[in-house]
Amino acid sequence: MKILITGGAGFIGSHIAEAFHRLGWDVTILDNFTTGKRENLAGLTRTRENPFGKATGGEKSSEIAKSEENLAGLTSKRENPSEKETGGENLSEIATGRGNLSGIAGKVEIIEGDIRDKTAVAKAAAGCDVVVHLAALASVPASFRNPEETYEVNFMGTQNVLEAALQNNVKIVTFASSSAVYGDTDRLPIGEETPANPLSPYGLSKLLSEKLCRFHNTVYGLPVVVFRFFNVYGERQNPFSEYSAVIPKFINIIQNGGTPTIFGDGEQTRDFIYISDLVHAHLLAVEGALKLQPAKSVKPATNTSKSSAAYEATPLNLGSGEKTSLNQLVKIMSQIAGKEIKPQYAPPRSGDILHSFCKIDKIFDEIGFKPQTPMILGIEKMFNSRNFEN
Numbered sequence: 001m002k003i004l005i006t007g008g009a010g011f012i013g014s015h016i017a018e019a020f021h022r023l024g025w026d027v028t029i030l031d032n033f034t035t036g037k038r039e040n041l042a043g044l045t046r047t048r049e050n051p052f053g054k055a056t057g058g059e060k061s062s063e064i065a066k067s068e069e070n071l072a073g074l075t076s077k078r079e080n081p082s083e084k085e086t087g088g089e090n091l092s093e094i095a096t097g098r099g100n101l102s103g104i105a106g107k108v109e110i111i112e113g114d115i116r117d118k119t120a121v122a123k124a125a126a127g128c129d130v131v132v133h134l135a136a137l138a139s140v141p142a143s144f145r146n147p148e149e150t151y152e153v154n155f156m157g158t159q160n161v162l163e164a165a166l167q168n169n170v171k172i173v174t175f176a177s178s179s180a181v182y183g184d185t186d187r188l189p190i191g192e193e194t195p196a197n198p199l200s201p202y203g204l205s206k207l208l209s210e211k212l213c214r215f216h217n218t219v220y221g222l223p224v225v226v227f228r229f230f231n232v233y234g235e236r237q238n239p240f241s242e243y244s245a246v247i248p249k250f251i252n253i254i255q256n257g258g259t260p261t262i263f264g265d266g267e268q269t270r271d272f273i274y275i276s277d278l279v280h281a282h283l284l285a286v287e288g289a290l291k292l293q294p295a296k297s298v299k300p301a302t303n304t305s306k307s308s309a310a311y312e313a314t315p316l317n318l319g320s321g322e323k324t325s326l327n328q329l330v331k332i333m334s335q336i337a338g339k340e341i342k343p344q345y346a347p348p349r350s351g352d353i354l355h356s357f358c359k360i361d362k363i364f365d366e367i368g369f370k371p372q373t374p375m376i377l378g379i380e381k382m383f384n385s386r387n388f389e390n
């Protein structure tokens, strides 16, 4: 089985790439390396000699032996009696890196290219069974500075990816949308039925791209899962950029003996989801799609034996379902650091929303996903990782 991950060298993409790699899939990564990093892909190459640590892009790893029983990828457990019955548990282990398939590796191909480049996208998608589309300009503040480029990359880039997926009859595309499509709402927790009122070019670009996904499903029968990511955190998340997310930023400051700054009174809330939970959701979505469509042909999702709205590009919230205020976040970090961290407070950041946390019933009903990582655990793992060395 072969998967294309756009934005696969980024924080999120590299974790998803590792999980599929552990399953024995061939992984193609398309990334323009503006925010993605080659170091993020070290986990794909660690178990064997592989040129990618030094690659300049577009190179292929040497063929390596594959275990027959794992060639079926996600569905292998049905034929493999040595694995546990419950697919969810199994995939969860793969998602957290504890899967017993480590060391079984498919081919890895890294293509340096931009999703605005149709030729690069077509080349990357050739022969793929699954596409995970993550590549985007993902910053809200940056989208205000450069709305045009945000629309070009996020919307037209998505068009190129969907078109290439269609050309290759892929079994499933997953699309990374965002909680930013909701804008500010007082209907909490946020259910998928909440009217989308994006308040940034970034949020709008994601909403428009969701529509593109839905269009490709309705008109061409392309199966697409649309995930609305909430605040994702985890190892390898960049703490150094001006647009860095609050968790890696604060951990880095604390580990360097500094004082984190909270914008506002710290009572704003976010729904933080740990990276391995997000990876698990992707594995479940792909597994579900493969069960629905065992043959390599794209049929309208409605014609499959067991239809699911999830594969018809109706959005699914991908969050923890828990709300955490910034003040609570600092308390959790104090607990892990073993000392009281006293943040300083600054005026609220303009354009910030106050509260964001989501309902997660739909994603459970549709693909059986439930987050499993309490924040204290996820953040502790980040504290213990070595990714914050500049």
Ligand code: UD2
Pocket (backbone or CB within 6 Å): 138, 139, 140, 178, 179, 180, 181, 229, 230, 231, 232, 243, 244, 245, 246, 247, 249, 261, 262, 263, 264, 268, 270, 326, 349, 352, 353, 356
């Ligand atoms: C996240 C996503 C964004 C979009 C949005 C949807 C990140 C980096 N951004 O934006 O892409 O999907 O959700 O609504 O994941 N904060 C501080 N001090 C700091 C940095 C941040 O107090 O030094 C606050 C910030 O004001 C906000 C909260 O922490 O209230 C979270 O900020 P963020 O930048 O991590 O993420 P957010 O929710 O703005």
